[in-house]
Amino acid sequence: MHKIPTIDVGIMSADQIQFCFNDLFQLSNGPKEMEGEQVVRIENGMLKLEAAGIAASELLFTPLDAENAAFELKDVIIGVNFHWEQKENQQFKGALKLIIENEKITAINVLPLESYLISVISSEMSANSSLELLKAHAIISRSWLIAQIEKQEQLTETTAKYESTFISESEYIKWYDREDHVNFHVCADDHCQRYQGVTRAHNPNVVRAVNETSGVILSYDGKVCDARFSKSCGGIAELFENCWEPVHHPYLTAVVDNPQLPAGFEQDLTIEKNAEKWIAAEPEAFCNTHDEVVLKQVLNDYDWSAKDFYRWTVEYSQAELSDLIRRRSGIDFGDILDLIPVQRGTSGRLVRLKIVGTKRTVTVGKELEIRRWLSESHLYSSAFLVEKVQGENDLPEKFVLKGAGWGHGAGLCQIGAAVMGHKGYKYDEILTHYFKNASLEKRY
Template sequence: MKEPQLRIGIMYEKEISFHLNGTYVLQQNNKEYTGKQSVAYEDGIISFDGISVPVEALVFYPKDYNQGSFELFDVTIGIKFHWERKENQSFKGALHFICENEKITAINVLALEDYLISVISSEMSANSSLELLKAHAVISRSWLMAQVIKGETLQQSDTKYQSIVENEAEYIRWYDREDHVNFDVCADDHCQRYQGITKQSTSLVVEAINATRGLVLTSEGEICDARFSKCCGGVAETFENVWEPVNHKYLQAVIDNPHTPVGYDMDLEKEAAADKWIRTSPEAFCNTTDKEILSQVLNDYDQETMDFYRWKVAYSQAEIADLIARKTGKEFGQILDLIPIERGESGRLIKLKIVGSKRSLVIGKELEIRKVLSESHLYSSEFVVDKLGIEKGVPAQFVLIGAGWGHGVGLCQIGAAVMGAKGYKYDEILLHYFRGAALEKRY
């Protein structure tokens, strides 16, 4: 198998300004360009230097792949997260522009291993421990290759991919990279955080990539859809409770601890067990406040808040009623209750019933719950609810007490950082989170 070439969606705007560092050739006219440029969208057409291109890509490729790079201005990062912002970003490889959703999409095309050097530096600190960087290189490579294979399979299939189940009583939706049809993955947290060569890499990152080149996790001969999140909250979740209803043997519930915590019922699908687990702070790899370890996983903007393992959010009646109405597009009236209907094995809510004075609705899965109950995203769907100041059945305030940050499936980045600090090797870290998987070199 050869090293794959990837297509990564970077940004989506009506007009995009960019700077070509070095000489780039435009495929449409075979002319050479360098310096500052811009492209504009109007009525399904991309305009550049007298060229108008419908739908198909406007393609710039570097004359020298290793020396050339380009800079995109005002790239939005952390889309719909609490730290969303814009920054200029530089990238290695080719630059494609396509028309999509009445905007221009900028796509970076480059070799997989070059992509990984950036991903490891973007998702985590480039100064993380070597074992942690190796582990992350393997899961990022595995996830990406699995997504490319899945995308090709979906394109060849006559069956339309379905991610929404909706009726009068329920709205169940899961979000995954299938949202992208014109490129392999996006550059934001929806897929894997990728910020090109903007994030300063180190020799340690390059060493981790080179040491694991072509190495992936496999299960029954197939490349693993290796997922990861910031903090599992003490127990990793199963794949099918977060995304499509497919069971992966290597993405099961994992207690993030060498031993089962004493004094807890670990059947967290049960409400009483989940309630105790979430309201307390059981020992786990990811239960740490060590700033040196956290800085290996968390970039500066991630460290703007530090309550990853356990957290709390409070809403007044007016705030939560307005939030739910806006996010669902449905009028619930006053919010009377938030009732857990179904939990996964980590305690994360799969289904939540919103009870209003005008209507009720069951929502899921975990990301839909997080989107509806926050202006951006709740840290996770692993939470319990306290209702305060109830008068005539109407709470004055809802307090959400929660655990973990992210979907919780697969590798827990903070837990893995702690394991690395404790002396675990990268393969031990991987096989802790991906039970029954194997390491296999594919190229």
């Protein structure tokens, strides 16, 4: 058995950081025990701690009473680049580390992995989620996290540069995973897992779910699973390699989010006509629900505006779309003539989309980059059909995107899992539905 790992979580980055200790904290590279309001800024390439008159390249503050002490960070941005982006003050247990990164100060929370999980699941899930859903979520979050820690160690050891962007005259292919975090394991926003410390009250059911599954992970062939989750798969799950690096994980498969494939549909959504029929309809699926009792288990207040996640529609005029793509991509396509599906994944999500303009034609991928180019924040998903309304001068005057699902669609579907828990499925049944041939294993 291993001991409980410690996790480094990147919380925020700013030119100046204000924070407050509610109890005594020990500064590792100074004699001082500190409490109360503090300010750190960069001065002459060093971190300047105003109250103590200390300048250092790194500051580490450890609580003397780990059980009760906490620190508050001011003006933390949550929902970075999402429609509900906002600032709030957040409280954290554990240690606070401050470093200089990209000429800004980065605040890192250092704490035991199990404590982090309680907060993450309280942040990700509603207080009234079913215990079975919470247990399933605890196990996939723990698995994903340990997989990221192991992956970071491997990346640190290798001398080869990790590449996630491939650009040519005709293609722009990019994926976003957590490899760009080199000074901490994970960030605190949706890019990794939503984490807000002890700012929001810890739900007793979450504490119970984490404690009752403590140390339990999903494994495949003796290795911890890189377990992923998103809000809604849209009826069929996506493959890992269609969202991130070109690596196939046998436990992340094209799961039909239903006891069987709904009648009248073909499962292979990589074929365009099958994807068109699937996305245009609303096939039965665990995640095809309008039950507010279930939805409120998964959707927090700031997500609640989004109720059309299973099937949705977005419309752009020619002027709106050409301006949006130019700003979001940094490429001037001129007027947009067409959006052409080039490659779809197993869920119908576009992996590559050809954008044809009067000035440029470029194929963009993978799924998140497509979503970024076609929205002010992030399009719900890249599983969409394109309808054009022709105008004058052979130019389309309007583009209508009809889409399916919310998020990347790989791994556990949160809304589908909530429905399964509501229907009486146990946490291990939920996990084996979404992660085929994976096993439950107690690591510590």
